[in-house]
Amino acid sequence: MKLLKPQPSLTEQVYEAIVDEICDGALPAGSHLVQEQLAERLGVSRQPVQQAMARLKADGMVEEVGRRGLWVTRLDADLMRHHYDIRAALDGLAARMAAERIAAGPERGQQFTRAAAEILELGQRAVETGDVAGQVRHDMALHTLIYDASGNPLLARTAEPHWRFLRRAMSEVLRHATLPREIWRQHAEIVEAIAAGDAARADTLMVAHDLAAAETLRAALDVPAAEPANT
Incomplete structure (x- = not known):
């Protein structure tokens, strides 16, 4: 059986980094989230960013607005x-x-x-x-x-x-x-x-x-x- 790695995955690290920025106000409500820019800024490929975005959408922190991409949701x-x-x-x-x-x-x-x-x-x-x-x-x-x-x-x-x-x-x-x-x-x-x-x-x-x-x-x-x- 393959041993699990104790360190967080890249997706988890990206997810936590974006959550921290949303919670800290660095990414306020209404911020446009461009995956390519996030990947470049965090020094990762687009794949972990895409996976993190899927989690953030499920959590209600970001939303997809038509073809305009992903945005930080406003608090309801x-x-x-x-x-x-x-x-x-x-x-x-x-x-x-x-x-x-x-x-x-x-x-x-x-x-x-x-x-x-x-x-x-x-x-x-x-x-x-x-x-x-x-x-x-x-x-x-x-x-x-x-x-x-x-x-x-x-x-x-x-x-x-x-x-x-x-x-x-x-x-x-x-x-x-x-x-x-x-x-x-x-x-x-x-x-x-x-x-x-x-x-x-x-x-x-x-x-x-x-x-x-x-x-x-x-x-x-x-x-x-x-x-x-x-x-």
């Missing part, structure tokens, strides 16, 4: 809310199951608390330095930790497509509005409830956190770009 506030509704249900279940497992095996709580504390520190540091990409990355890491702590491997897999869409929405809003310190305060509360084995509270806090984020994102997206939302 209604679609974003639908993603968040599903994510809230999945995240609430993950938080509840993680707390239940910790209540049944307290040693898991110590491991979870240590890992969560490190992510919380990194997230708060990213807020202080204005590192938007870092805030999103550590946010995703914390939620992934909770999925793992739930003991249900299907949760992370089911949530993944929603995260790919919301990663961009989170990045867009964090550059202009929202309250990142409040987000991380909520994260700390959720971690505390899970570590204490309080399943009902962990579920409630997580669902409220996700739905409040959806409202914050919606409000920021409704504000014209020339008038950033109040912080």
Whole structure:
């Protein structure tokens, strides 16, 4: 049997590079994506770019407009809310199951608390330095930790497509509005409830956190770009 290579494929690297540029604002909504130019800029052939574009279209980050080629899609506030509704249900279940497992095996709580504390520190540091990409990355890491702590491997897999869409929405809003310190305060509360084995509270806090984020994102997206939302 042929051994799998541990390093990401060229397609995966191209995909991540373009996602990062979209999320960071280097490729804003409405940007025209010319595959030949992207291939030249990234130092790869057209094939991995084409394959990455297929994934980006499936994720809703780019769209094909007739014969005009591929363009970075504009954020759809209604679609974003639908993603968040599903994510809230999945995240609430993950938080509840993680707390239940910790209540049944307290040693898991110590491991979870240590890992969560490190992510919380990194997230708060990213807020202080204005590192938007870092805030999103550590946010995703914390939620992934909770999925793992739930003991249900299907949760992370089911949530993944929603995260790919919301990663961009989170990045867009964090550059202009929202309250990142409040987000991380909520994260700390959720971690505390899970570590204490309080399943009902962990579920409630997580669902409220996700739905409040959806409202914050919606409000920021409704504000014209020339008038950033109040912080």
